[in-house]
Amino acid sequence: MTTITLRFKVNGRPVQLEVPPGRRLLDLLRQDLGLTGTKEGCGEGECGACTVLVDGKPRLACLTAAVQVEGKEVVTIEGLAREGKLHPVQEGFIQTAGVQCGFCTPGLVLAAYALLQENPQPTREEIRGYLAGNLCRCTGYEQVVEAVLWAAERLK
Amino acid sequence: MNPTQIAEGKAVGQGVLRVDAEAKVAGQARYIDDLGFPGMVHAQVVRSDRPHARLRRLDLSPVLAHPKVVAVVTPRDIPGQNCVPIIYRDMPALAEDVVRYVGEPVALVAAETREAAREAALRARIDFEDLPAVFDPLEALNPGAPQAAVREAAEQGNVFNAMRIRKGNVEEGFAQADVIVEGEYRVGYQEHLYLEPQGVIAVPEEGGMTVYGSLQCPFYVQNAVATVLGLPFAKVRIVQTVTGGGFGGKEDVPSHLAAMAALLAWKSKRPVKLVYDRDEDIATTSKRHPGIIRYRTGAKRDGTLTAVEVEFFYNAGAYQTLSSAVLWRGLIHAAGPYRIPHVKVDGYSVATHTVPCGAFRGFGSPQVIFAHESQMDELAKALGMDPLALRAKNALRVGDRTATDQVLEESVGLWECIERVRALARWDELQREVEEFNRRERFRRRGLGVSTVMYGVGMGAKAPLLDKAGAYVKLEVDGSVTVAVGTTEMGQGAQTVLSQIAAEALGVPISSVQIAPVDTSRVPDSGPTVASRTTTVQGQAIVDAAAKLRQRIDQAVRLILECPQFTLEGQTFCASGAARRRATLADVARWMWAHNWDMGATGWVEAAPVDWDPQTGLGKAYFVYSYAAHLAEVEVDLLTGEVKVTRFWAVHDSGKIVNPDTARGQVLGGIAQGIGYALLEELVSQDGRILYPTLTAYHIPTSADVPEVAVEFGEAPYSAGPFGAKGLGEVPLMASHVAVANAISRAVGRRLRQYPALPQRVLELVEGGLG
Ligand code: FES
Ligand code: FES
Numbered sequence: 039m040t041t042i043t044l045r046f047k048v049n050g051r052p053v054q055l056e057v058p059p060g061r062r063l064l065d066l067l068r069q070d071l072g073l074t075g076t077k078e079g080c081g082e083g084e085c086g087a088c089t090v091l092v093d094g095k096p097r098l099a100c101l102t103a104a105v106q107v108e109g110k111e112v113v114t115i116e117g118l119a120r121e122g123k124l125h126p127v128q129e130g131f132i133q134t135a136g137v138q139c140g141f142c143t144p145g146l147v148l149a150a151y152a153l154l155q156e157n158p159q160p161t162r163e164e165i166r167g168y169l170a171g172n173l174c175r176c177t178g179y180e181q182v183v184e185a186v187l188w189a190a191e192r193l194k
Numbered sequence: 195m196n197p198t199q200i201a202e203g204k205a206v207g208q209g210v211l212r213v214d215a216e217a218k219v220a221g222q223a224r225y226i227d228d229l230g231f232p233g234m235v236h237a238q239v240v241r242s243d244r245p246h247a248r249l250r251r252l253d254l255s256p257v258l259a260h261p262k263v264v265a266v267v268t269p270r271d272i273p274g275q276n277c278v279p280i281i282y283r284d285m286p287a288l289a290e291d292v293v294r295y296v297g298e299p300v301a302l303v304a305a306e307t308r309e310a311a312r313e314a315a316l317r318a319r320i321d322f323e324d325l326p327a328v329f330d331p332l333e334a335l336n337p338g339a340p341q342a343a344v345r346e347a348a349e350q351g352n353v354f355n356a357m358r359i360r361k362g363n364v365e366e367g368f369a370q371a372d373v374i375v376e377g378e379y380r381v382g383y384q385e386h387l388y389l390e391p392q393g394v395i396a397v398p399e400e401g402g403m404t405v406y407g408s409l410q411c412p413f414y415v416q417n418a419v420a421t422v423l424g425l426p427f428a429k430v431r432i433v434q435t436v437t438g439g440g441f442g443g444k445e446d447v448p449s450h451l452a453a454m455a456a457l458l459a460w461k462s463k464r465p466v467k468l469v470y471d472r473d474e475d476i477a478t479t480s481k482r483h484p485g486i487i488r489y490r491t492g493a494k495r496d497g498t499l500t501a502v503e504v505e506f507f508y509n510a511g512a513y514q515t516l517s518s519a520v521l522w523r524g525l526i527h528a529a530g531p532y533r534i535p536h537v538k539v540d541g542y543s544v545a546t547h548t549v550p551c552g553a554f555r556g557f558g559s560p561q562v563i564f565a566h567e568s569q570m571d572e573l574a575k576a577l578g579m580d581p582l583a584l585r586a587k588n589a590l591r592v593g594d595r596t597a598t599d600q601v602l603e604e605s606v607g608l609w610e611c612i613e614r615v616r617a618l619a620r621w622d623e624l625q626r627e628v629e630e631f632n633r634r635e636r637f638r639r640r641g642l643g644v645s646t647v648m649y650g651v652g653m654g655a656k657a658p659l660l661d662k663a664g665a666y667v668k669l670e671v672d673g674s675v676t677v678a679v680g681t682t683e684m685g686q687g688a689q690t691v692l693s694q695i696a697a698e699a700l701g702v703p704i705s706s707v708q709i710a711p712v713d714t715s716r717v718p719d720s721g722p723t724v725a726s727r728t729t730t731v732q733g734q735a736i737v738d739a740a741a742k743l744r745q746r747i748d749q750a751v752r753l754i755l756e757c758p759q760f761t762l763e764g765q766t767f768c769a770s771g772a773a774r775r776r777a778t779l780a781d782v783a784r785w786m787w788a789h790n791w792d793m794g795a796t797g798w799v800e801a802a803p804v805d806w807d808p809q810t811g812l813g814k815a816y817f818v819y820s821y822a823a824h825l826a827e828v829e830v831d832l833l834t835g836e837v838k839v840t841r842f843w844a845v846h847d848s849g850k851i852v853n854p855d856t857a858r859g860q861v862l863g864g865i866a867q868g869i870g871y872a873l874l875e876e877l878v879s880q881d882g883r884i885l886y887p888t889l890t891a892y893h894i895p896t897s898a899d900v901p902e903v904a905v906e907f908g909e910a911p912y913s914a915g916p917f918g919a920k921g922l923g924e925v926p927l928m929a930s931h932v933a934v935a936n937a938i939s940r941a942v943g944r945r946l947r948q949y950p951a952l953p954q955r956v957l958e959l960v961e962g963g964l965g
Contacts, residue, residue, distance in 0.1 A: 074228035075221020077438075079389045080472040084889035087389060115221030128219040132211055135855040138863065139685025140218030141389040141438030147219055162902070170896040173889075175389050175439050176685045178862030179897040181855075 046107045048073070049117025057104045064088050064099035067114060075115035075144045079173070086172030089145035090114050096152045115144035118151065126192040127151045127185070136185035138176035146172045150186045159190055205697035205704045206917045209855035212690045213709070214436075214683060223436045226393040226408045231465035234395070235264045237458050238311035239468075240301040240318045241478065242293035245547040245882035246327035246340065249291055249300060249320065256317040257303055262310035265462035267302040273460065274424030278453050279417055280446045284347035285513035285550070287422050287453045293322070294342060294512035295549050296883045297478035299450075304458040304466050328352070329882045331509040331544035332486065343545035347514050352545040354510050355518045357525045359539040359811030361599055367501025367536025371492025375572040379489070379565040380948045383877040384482035384870075386554055387894050390438020392447055392479060393469035396455035402429030403456050409448035410440045410682055411722040416714050418449035419456045434712040440684035441867070442553030445724050446515050447479045477887035480552030481877070483508035483520060483543070485561040491569040497579050497587045501536035502569075502597075504528045506562060510543040511550035517543040520551070522656040524558035526815045529597035530566040531608050531648035532588040537597045539811065548882045553724060555867065556928045559649070564949065567645040567932040572945065581936070582621060585646045585823070586612045596648075596819075599812040605920065607847025607910030608821035612646060615823040618904055619843040628827065632941075637832045640840070641941025645933040646823045650816030651921035652727040655806035661727065662801065664718025665735035667696060667743050668794040671787045673780030675702055678710040680720030681732040686923055687856035688728045694852050695733045695916050699740035700747075701762055702779060718796070726820070726921030729852060731801055733916035739797025746795070750786050751777060802914055818912045820920045821847040824865070826933035830941045832960050835953030837938055839869055842903040846925060850918035851907045857922055861905045864926025870895045872931040872938075876950050 041056040048071060055070060064081075067073040067090070079087030081100045088099040091113040092106075118125040124132075127150050131137050136146075146169060153160060153168045160168070165186045166179065174182060217223040240257075254266045269276050269290045276286045289298050301318060305311035326340040333339055334352040343352050350356075368374060394407035396419075403419055412432040420430045432452070437444065455468040470479070487506040493499050506524065510517035521543040528539045556563075574581040589608045595601055615621075628640045653661040666678040677696045683689040689709045697704040710717065720732050751760055754777050757769035767782065769775040777785075786793055806813035827841040844861055851857045874893045878885045886892070911918030931949070939945045944959045 068228075073221075074224070077225070077390070078227070079391070080889040082472065082888060082890060085389060085472075115219075119220060124216070124220065131219045132215040135209075135212060135215075135687075135859045137212060137215045137218045138687065138859055139389065139437065139439040140214070140223055141225065141685075143218050144221045166897040166900075170898040173387075173389065173894060173896060175387050175441070175867070175894060176863045177859055178864070178866035178895075178903070179900050180862045180903060181859055182897065 042105055044108055047111045061104045063102040063104045066104040073114045073116055077141055087142055087145045089148045091148055096149050127189040130185035130188035133188055134181045134184040136181040142174040205694040206852050210694055210704055210853055213693055214689055225390055225438055226435045227469045231397055234465040234467055235304045236308040236311045237455055237466050237468040238303045238315040239299045240315045242298040242300055244293055244322050245296050246325045247293050247322035250323050251321035253319040257314045260314035262306040263314045265304045265458055267457045267461055271461055272422055274422045277421055278450045279421050280515050281518055282347045282514035284344040295547055297549055302454055302458050304462050327547040329546050329548055331507045331546055334544050334546050342512055342547050354514055354543045354545050355521050357521055357541050359537055362536035364501045364503045364536045364538040368492045370500045372495040373576045374492045375569055375576055376490045379487045381561050382484045384875050385476055385892055386441045386443030388439030388443055391470045391472055391475040392451055394451045394455045395467045396459035397465040398459045398463055404431040405452045406433045406435050407448050408437045409434055410444040410684055412712055412714050413719050415449050415452045418453045422453040422457055423460055432714045434682050437684040441555045445553040472889055473887045477884050480550055482554040483551040487565040489565045489569045493573050497577055497584045499532055499534045499588045502529050502534050504539040506541050508543045509546055511548045513550045515550045516552045519656050520558035524562050527559040528562045531590050531646055533594050555924045560928050563647055563928055564932050571936045581644050582616055598815045600814045605818055605910045605912040607908045610908040611821050611823040611845040611847050614906055614908055615825050615843050615845040619825045639830045639941040641828055641937040643826045643933045643936030645929045647929040649820045649925045651730055651818050651820055652725050652801050654816040655804040658804055660721045663720035663732045663735040663799050665739045665797040667739040669783050671783050673783040674706045676708050676710055678717040679732055680717045681728045682712050682723040690856055691729050691852045696736050696740055699737045700744055726923040729919050730915045730921050735797040735799040737916045738799055739795045742795035750782050754785050818920055820925050822925050822929045824929040824933040826937045828937040835957035837873055837951055839901045839934055842901050845906045847908045847910045848922035849912040849915050849920035850909050852919055858905050860922050861926040862903055865903055865930040866895045866900045868927045868930030869934055872934040872949055873951050
């Protein structure tokens, strides 16, 4: 099988891998790199559980070919903590009970992180709009919104 | 703020942070698909694509010819019985001669990779002889309808179960009524859509089988695996992994997955992973039962209810699974939380050649609640009464009799819920605001809807043998505490709430309590994690164990401090009086260990007795009930038929609330699922085939579809619950959908009688209603 040599950065660490051209970024992260924090909820671009950051922008890893991240910087949920300390967005989800089963959480945390990069002081409406691509079946979203507001306050 | 900072011994009633949150936000929590074992292979199920057919020939040689295939399994390879035991034993692990629904498993394939397993499974050649099939439950009742039910599992023909309630005399009740309303209501499937699809890994070891999985009820799974492998239970170990949502969908279905993975593991002697993808999960696993529900309700001019008559039919699908229990809960809840002297209810679960339905939050009650709460609004309209006042007038109170003639002895907080939701939403003002809005706007209408519900906590008289729980509480030598229980965390917050109960009962900080992983070889059977019973029943078993351990700890403290009286200050036991000796819990633990004391205690609880007569349908159906009152405001776009839920208020009585934050999370999440049920969620099926089993076609609420919700708790304590707690998990969903439905009906002036209220359906109402 033909493979392509892929070089990119994941969570700040440079990696080089041989990948078949059709390999999904999601499988590369979960299987080849063991970064299982990124979840697969649907595999068809509908749930947002596989959200990662590619050059700072939220992307669905199930719809992204691994080769598309050549030369780019990928951040997964495992890469958000700094020196063993959770990022305020992560802390926010803990503080507000924004986590239930947790399967949507890595994707939601990364989407919320990206939102706060773009818009550090979002309104509730803006948060609800921005996160509408990340499904959560457990929380009803209200405590997720509160988590983002908590983090926004902390990051001021 | 962190969990250790709460006042010692004051764990119950506090918004303690979830004990599982940190691992989950960090991406460190390991769900089933995140795990692997050396030598592990991947499974794919070969399924029927016919709703009803004779299996004439199954040729798997092309499958076996695939270079990466490791094993195939057909019914001939099953060492034990070909049966997934749930309540009945009608469902085979693999169909043998006849297939009864599209998607029914017929064979299993294991291969080195997931892709290879999929490719290879497609090569299976199955020779079917189609048989006549029936998909609609009413048609299935016709004489001469094709037989869907396995005969031994049905009461008669395609009637899996028929159940009834006869209280008083409805003819007399209707004769006393000044107003009678009548209607038929229809609901379709609701898919759980837990965000983590179903999955298990079966690992053959030590002459037996261990199955890891995303599941709610490990002891059900143990039974299924032991049955298909013909192994003693003691050789079958079930370990629950972090579970990404259940909502009932992981009550019975994991038994089937585990049985299939275990069969492949047994044959191949390799660990086998079976994880469904989303489409397979939607197409082939259980859902909320579709229903056809007919009601007649009578009331006097002043609103006093006199009679209700109900007939309802649930489409159970091809096998019994949990349908008899689902039907029973629907039956008991059919008359709502009201005082009604004359009640007649007939419920039927009907077999069809469709995917088996099962447990889903509310468990057969949301369907009838849609109908009874719609009827209450229709009555209010006919009587010219305020819908909240009509409910308050008839609301059950302590001392009243339920529809099954059960006397409610305690803990009935319904009336308080109604009055509090009225105040919380500023009901009178709110109605004026809405009228004002509707006068002003031409193409938009707002409406307000209310609903009230009761919920029988626990298994009830249908399955009293399952309503028990064990707990083992152990003081470790360093003063920390391990708690082993057989109920599971699936996202609802059980680990946190049970840790709080253990901490409170022992008087230790919550940070020193650890709930052990659920492994059937190490935890007591606590019955299933269903029926909103975990806090109430499991919690009480922990209280029982903790009380025994606490007695021993206190005895040790007296010996150590050489003083009969002592106080607990912070983490330290202090002798009373002049001695002033002190000892920490760690000191006490070390002393107990050094003196060879038993440092563990087991707790056990059987739920309070219930008893119910199937002939009359009367009796003590449940040991206690929870209650709720919901109020929704919607806005309907008259041009497009689109509905938006704009505001929502919810007041719940679930007894003492152990953790207000996780309880609020249960309410908010349940309301969102109810909004989905009422507005969005529809699975189209044709001839027994779900047409678009994808998340692209099946829409659940997003953050943009759910309003802000004001939540309050009225806490009518239950004397036999831990610190007064009752169940909560299912109640918010049960109440929410119909508050939305009632709001839509009021906004457009015509009654919504079918879910979901998709724009087209709403437009039809608008055209008929506003003319
Ligand atoms: S797994 Fe990628 S969007 Fe659902
Ligand atoms: S917490 Fe379960 S899906 Fe969001």
